[in-house]
Amino acid sequence: DAKTTQPPSMDCAEGRAANLPCNHSTISGNEYVYWYRQIHSQGPQYIIHGLKNNETNEMASLIITEDRKSSTLILPHATLRDTAVYYCIVRSTVTTSGTYKYIFGTGTRLKVLA
Amino acid sequence: EAGVVQSPRYKIIEKKQPVAFWCNPISGHNTLYWYLQNLGQGPELLIRYENEEAVDDSQLPKDRFSAERLKGVDSTLKIQPAELGDSAVYLCASSYRDIPYNEQFFGPGTRLTVL
Numbered sequence: 001d002a003k004t005t006q007p008p009s010m011d012c013a014e015g016r017a018a019n020l021p022c023n024h025s026t027i028s029g030n031e032y033v034y035w036y037r038q039i040h041s042q043g044p045q046y047i048i049h050g051l052k053n054n055e056t057n058e059m060a061s062l063i064i065t066e067d068r069k070s071s072t073l074i075l076p077h078a079t080l081r082d083t084a085v086y087y088c089i090v091r092s093t094v095t096t097s098g099t100y101k102y103i104f105g106t107g108t109r110l111k112v113l114a
Numbered sequence: 115e116a117g118v119v120q121s122p123r124y125k126i127i128e129k130k131q132p133v134a135f136w137c138n139p140i141s142g143h144n145t146l147y148w149y150l151q152n153l154g155q156g157p158e159l160l161i162r163y164e165n166e167e168a169v170d171d172s173q174l175p176k177d178r179f180s181a182e183r184l185k186g187v188d189s190t191l192k193i194q195p196a197e198l199g200d201s202a203v204y205l206c207a208s209s210y211r212d213i214p215y216n217e218q219f220f221g222p223g224t225r226l227t228v229l
Contacts, residue, residue, distance in 0.1 A: 032215065034217075036218075041222075042222055042223075043118070043205050043207070043220030043221050043222050043223055044157065044205075044207075044218075044220045045220070046217035046218065046219070049215060049217070085156075087156055098169050098170060099169075099170045099172055100170075102159060103156070103158075104156025104157050104158070105156050106154070106155060106156055107156055
């Protein structure tokens with residue numbers, strides 16, 4: 001099962017782009033990369049996901065390297081409300097018994113500074 | 115559209131007591147998940163339901179934990195008896211279908227404290 005590695009913490013100045021890296025060097029060809037974030041005392045919130053191509057939505061952009069061994073979540077103009085723990089997840093393929101892994105790990109604690 | 119609803123938000127009990135958590139998923143969502151989140155850690159899956167069927171309960175400690183999803187809508191997670199180590203946040207999530215490109219919507223969680 002693909003495992004992800006993220007830095008434990010990062011700071012970003014308000015209004016600047018926040019670039020959050022994730023390493024998933026053991027990812028296999030049909031495993032998706034997801035990003036969620038969790039603001040204090042709330043449940044995780046979906047941000048974006050991708051398979052091979054770069055993706056963009058109203059919240060963020062996801063850049064996946066060509067070999068798919070790493071990805072970067074980009075918040076283009078970070079605000080104080082983006083302070084949260086960001087989780088990079090690789091969803092494993094489904095086994096014959098119908099189970100799969102969707103491991104959140106410990107994430108990156110992003111602090112946006114005024 | 116209402117989000118995932120969980121109750122209670124907070125629960126404090128003595129060890130060895132039973133406790134139950136309730137979850138109402140987003141209307142029309144067939145897949146329901148229960149997660150456990152310890153302090154400083156990411157959520158860990160306990161059980162996943164497709165409609166009323168538990169399709170993955172491999173991580174559910176079955177000696178003290180049980181869950182049900184009657185009629186494929188609401189779900190209840192129970193612990194009996196609770197232990198000190200069960201103190202954590204219990205999160206419920208739902209998705210329309212359990213396919214790779216469907217996002218999960220999480221509720222606010224129930225914070226359990228076992229004394």
